[in-house]
Amino acid sequence: MTVDIIMHKLSQLTLFAGISKDALRLLAFSAERKSLHAGDVLISLGDQSDGAYFILSGSLALQTRNDGGPSEQILGPDHLIGETALIIATDNPASVIARQPSVVLYIPRSLFLRLLDEFPDVAARLRENFARRLSQFAAVTF
Numbered sequence: 028m029t030v031d032i033i034m035h036k037l038s039q040l041t042l043f044a045g046i047s048k049d050a051l052r053l054l055a056f057s058a059e060r061k062s063l064h065a066g067d068v069l070i071s072l073g074d075q076s077d078g079a080y081f082i083l084s085g086s087l088a089l090q091t092r093n094d095g096g097p098s099e100q101i102l103g104p105d106h107l108i109g110e111t112a113l114i115i116a117t118d119n120p121a122s123v124i125a126r127q128p129s130v131v132l133y134i135p136r137s138l139f140l141r142l143l144d145e146f147p148d149v150a151a152r153l154r155e156n157f158a159r160r161l162s163q164f165a166a167v168t169f
Contacts, residue, residue, distance in 0.1 A: 028083055028084075028130075030052065030056055033083070033132065034048065034051040034052060034055045036081070036083070036104075037051055037054055037055060037081065039105065040081075040105075040107055042110060042153070044156075045152060046146070046148075046149045046153075047146065047148065047149065049146070050142055050145075050146045050149045053138075053141075053142055053146075054134060054138070054142060055132075057138050057141075058081075058133060058135075058138060059132070059133045060083070060130060060131070060132055061080075061131050061132075061133055062128070063085065063087075063129045063130070064125065065125055065126060065127050066125060067125045068123070068124050069125065069131065070108070070109070070119045070123040071119065071122050072091070072092075072121055073118055073119060074118065075116055075117070075119070076109050076111075076112035076116070076117050076118070076119050077112060077116065077135060077136050077137075078109065078112055078113065078133055078134050078136050078138075079107055079110050079112055079113050079134045079139075080107070080108045080109055080131040080132065080133055080134070081106070081108075081132040082102060082103060082104050082106045082108070082129065082130075083129075083130040083132055084104055084128075084129060084130045085103070085126070085127050085128055085129020085130060086102065086103045086125075086127055086129065087102050087103075087124065087131075088101050088123070088124045088126050089101075089102065089121040089122070090121055090124065091121045099121070101126065108131075112136060113134065113136055113139040114136070114139075114157075116136075
């Protein structure tokens with residue numbers, strides 16, 4: 028998959044919608060691709076997270092329990108896992124396991140913070156995006 032295709036896919040995410048091509052290029056070029064085999068554990072429940080994963084191909088199962096029960100959710104291409112970890116260290120609320128051969132793009136927090144530092148307009152847009160989403164969440168929750 029080319030950098031241009033990855034840039035386009037990232038631009039479709041709410042988190043990155045409307046940010047500059049240069050910023051998207053930094054993300055697409057600098058993030059690390061990881062290939063997984065079926066059954067590989069990408070994230071373990073309870074471990075500390077230091078970044079997010081964008082699914083490029085395949086499918087991943089999310090399991091919030093370690094009781095051997097069925098997966099609560101299956102995610103396919105173009106989903107972002109661990110968005111909160113881009114901003115703050117957090118414990119993983121679920122294990123994430125490849126259901127089939129898959130490729131993900133790992134975006135470490137350090138890369139995301141570099142993006143915010145090098146592109147202040149992106150930082151402003153993301154701050155507005157987070158504020159809007161937090162407001163919507165608070166309105167529904169309370």
